[in-house]
Amino acid sequence: MVLFLAGGFLASGNNFTFLEKNNSFEKIVLLGSFDQFNVIGTTKNEFGQNYTISLRITGTSIQGFGNTINSVEYNDGNKWIQVSYQSVLTEKGKYYVMVGGKTFYFNF
Numbered sequence: 183m184v185l186f187l188a189g190g191f192l193a194s195g196n197n198f199t200f201l202e203k204n205n206s207f208e209k210i211v212l213l214g215s216f217d218q219f220n221v222i223g224t225t226k227n228e229f230g231q232n233y234t235i236s237l238r239i240t241g242t243s244i245q246g247f248g249n250t251i252n253s254v255e256y257n258d259g260n261k262w263i264q265v266s267y268q269s270v271l272t273e274k275g276k277y278y279v280m281v282g283g284k285t286f287y288f289n290f
Contacts, residue, residue, distance in 0.1 A: 216240045216252050223256075223279060223286030235286045237279065238262055249275070249290050256281055 223235045241251040255262040256279065270276040270287070278287045 216242060219243065219290070221288045221290060223281075223288040225284055225286055233284055233286070235279075235281060237286070237288055239290055241290070243290070251277070251290060254279055 217240070219239045219241070221237050221239060223237050225233045227233075235256050238255045238257070239251055240253045240255075241249060243249045251267065253264055254267040254277075255264050257263075265279045265281060267277050267279045270278060275289050276287060277290060278285050280286075
C-alpha cells in the first residue's frame with residue numbers, strides 16, 4: 183500500500199513504514215512490528231574445532247534498505263536468553279555475540 187502525501191510518500195509493509203522526504207528515507211519502526219529470524223552463529227577458530235550456536239534475532243530485514251536488529255537471543259537447551267551483540271566494523275552486515283567464553287559470528 184502506498185499513500186501519497188504532500189512533499190513525499192509513505193510506504194507501508196508488514197513490519198515497517200518508510201517516509202520519503204527530500205529524496206531521503208526516514209525509517210519509522212512501529213512498536214511490536216518486528217519479525218524474528220533464526221540464524222546460525224559460528225566460531226572462527228583457525229586451528230581445532232569450530233562451534234555453532236542457534237540464534238534468534240528480533241528486528242527487521244528490508245531488501246534494498248538494510249536490516250535493523252532489536253535483540254539477539256540464544257537457546258541454552260531450555261529457554262531463549264537475550265545476549266548483547268556487536269557489529270564487526272570491517273565487515274558490513276556481520277555481527278558477533280559472546281556465549282560461554284566463545285565468540286560466535288553471524289550475518290544479518
